[in-house]
Amino acid sequence: MATEAQAAETAAKSAQVQEYIMHHVTNSHEWALPFIGTIHLPAFLPLHGVMVLIGALLMLIVFGTLYRKQDAVPRGLTNLLEVFVVFIRDTIAVPSLGEKDGHKMTPLFCSFFFFIMTLNLMGLIPLFSTATANVNVTAGLATITLGFMIFGTIFRNGMLGFVKCFVPHGIPVPVLFLLVPIEFVGMFIKAFALTIRLFANMLAGHIVIFSLLGLIVTFGWLALPSLGLAVGIYLLEVFIALLQAFIFTLLSAMFIGQMYHPAH
Amino acid sequence: MSDANTTHAVVEVPAHGDAGAHSPNPMQLEGGMVVLTWIAFGIMAAVLYKVAWKPILAGLDAREGRIRQALDDADKARATLAQMEETRRTALAETELQCKAMIGRARDAAAEAASHVEAKAHERVKVLYENAERDIEAMKNRIITEIRHEQANLIVQVSGRLIAQNLDAEKNRVLADKLIAEF
Numbered sequence: 001m002a003t004e005a006q007a008a009e010t011a012a013k014s015a016q017v018q019e020y021i022m023h024h025v026t027n028s029h030e031w032a033l034p035f036i037g038t039i040h041l042p043a044f045l046p047l048h049g050v051m052v053l054i055g056a057l058l059m060l061i062v063f064g065t066l067y068r069k070q071d072a073v074p075r076g077l078t079n080l081l082e083v084f085v086v087f088i089r090d091t092i093a094v095p096s097l098g099e100k101d102g103h104k105m106t107p108l109f110c111s112f113f114f115f116i117m118t119l120n121l122m123g124l125i126p127l128f129s130t131a132t133a134n135v136n137v138t139a140g141l142a143t144i145t146l147g148f149m150i151f152g153t154i155f156r157n158g159m160l161g162f163v164k165c166f167v168p169h170g171i172p173v174p175v176l177f178l179l180v181p182i183e184f185v186g187m188f189i190k191a192f193a194l195t196i197r198l199f200a201n202m203l204a205g206h207i208v209i210f211s212l213l214g215l216i217v218t219f220g221w222l223a224l225p226s227l228g229l230a231v232g233i234y235l236l237e238v239f240i241a242l243l244q245a246f247i248f249t250l251l252s253a254m255f256i257g258q259m260y261h262p263a264h
Numbered sequence: 265m266s267d268a269n270t271t272h273a274v275v276e277v278p279a280h281g282d283a284g285a286h287s288p289n290p291m292q293l294e295g296g297m298v299v300l301t302w303i304a305f306g307i308m309a310a311v312l313y314k315v316a317w318k319p320i321l322a323g324l325d326a327r328e329g330r331i332r333q334a335l336d337d338a339d340k341a342r343a344t345l346a347q348m349e350e351t352r353r354t355a356l357a358e359t360e361l362q363c364k365a366m367i368g369r370a371r372d373a374a375a376e377a378a379s380h381v382e383a384k385a386h387e388r389v390k391v392l393y394e395n396a397e398r399d400i401e402a403m404k405n406r407i408i409t410e411i412r413h414e415q416a417n418l419i420v421q422v423s424g425r426l427i428a429q430n431l432d433a434e435k436n437r438v439l440a441d442k443l444i445a446e447f
Binding site for chain 1: 289290291292293294295296297298299300301302304305307308309311312313315316317318320321324
């Protein structure tokens with residue numbers, strides 16, 4: 001009977017942990033702040049929406065005021081951020097879109113990279129929540145890439161140029177009847193893949209951390225070593241935050257580049 | 265019994281899980297969030313384009329241009345320096361050649377002057393030698409003449425004395441010896 005009660009208690013704790021985890025990784029209309037308590041957010045502005053706005057505001061503060069653009073020789077934070085800007089321009093934008101388009105599109109990719117990185121890193125601070133673990137946020141960002149893939153290509157290459165993107169060279173005409181629809185659908189799949197990749201990675205990382213901490217709640221002091229694992233995963237998440245921002249930016253640049261320069 | 269209890273416990277999990285079923289679905293689509301993301305990102309990207317990315321990238325391009333210009337200038341300066349070094353070496357070589365030519369000419373002139381001086385000295389020595397020889401000859405002739413005169417005078421004196429005394433051969437010889445001894 002004792003074992004049965006113990007199993008039931010463990011199952012109940014497990015369910016509570018599961019609910020707690022899902023509550024913390026998904027969007028809500030409550031923001032729990034230390035010393036202030038829980039703030040109830042309006043219906044039009046959920047927690048992840050607040051995180052998106054805070055992230056955008058942080059970006060404006062950091063790059064609008066803290067980044068010393070007048071310095072002939074950058075130092076400190078300016079030097080650190082400039083490394084990323086140069087990296088995005090020389091490693092992502094120019095190789096994917098060519099010299100001219102790469103330079104022109106660098107601001108967009110800088111915005112993508114720093115915005116996603118900011119949102120990812122904010123999720124690692126207990127005060128905040130991970131907006132990029134929300135599929136709607138990542139979908140919003142991926143649709144911007146999709147918009148550039150469609151409207152940017154039409155604006156740059158014309159409607160005919162846009163259509164030509166779905167017609168690979170050197171393919172027999174009968175095969176094109178099969179290939180062109182696949183290529184067309186593939187464009188949306190690319191944007192969908194961007195959405196899911198970022199969302200799933202950030203969501204999974206946080207679920208793993210919470211699950212490892214949840215083991216302590218479920219099994220007590222016996223599961224204390226999982227705290228070390230959680231710290232390890234947390235440190236890994238810092239790297240993942242940077243990596244996912246880089247991957248999203250790189251793939252966006254590649255996808256847009258493939259549409260802008262279909263011959264390549 | 266134990267197995268049955270465990271099964272019972274496992275069966276109860278979904279009962280607790282029902283509470284979790286009401287928790288929000290992470291895959292739930294919300295158009296409002298997508299639009300909010302567009303607006304936030306759009307405004308942020310537009311503002312940052314004006315206040316950050318454009319000046320930052322322009323600054324980077326300008327700095328890269330300055331570095332490229334500085335490197336070009338350094339290359340030009342290096343080329344100029346190499347050219348100057350080449351010019352210096354050429355000038356040095358030319359100067360060395362000119363110096364050698366001048367030294368050669370000076371050596372030739374010196375040798376010529378020395379030979380001229382030597383020829384003049386030889387000529388002078390020859391003249392002096394000839395003069396000396398001539399003086400010696402003249403002196404010798406004068407002395408010889410004086411000796412002859414003396415000899416003649418002596419002969420005259422001896423002859424006079426001999427003539428003054430009419431002596432036989434023996435006395436004549438003794439007298440002659442006496443006279444010679446006196447002189």
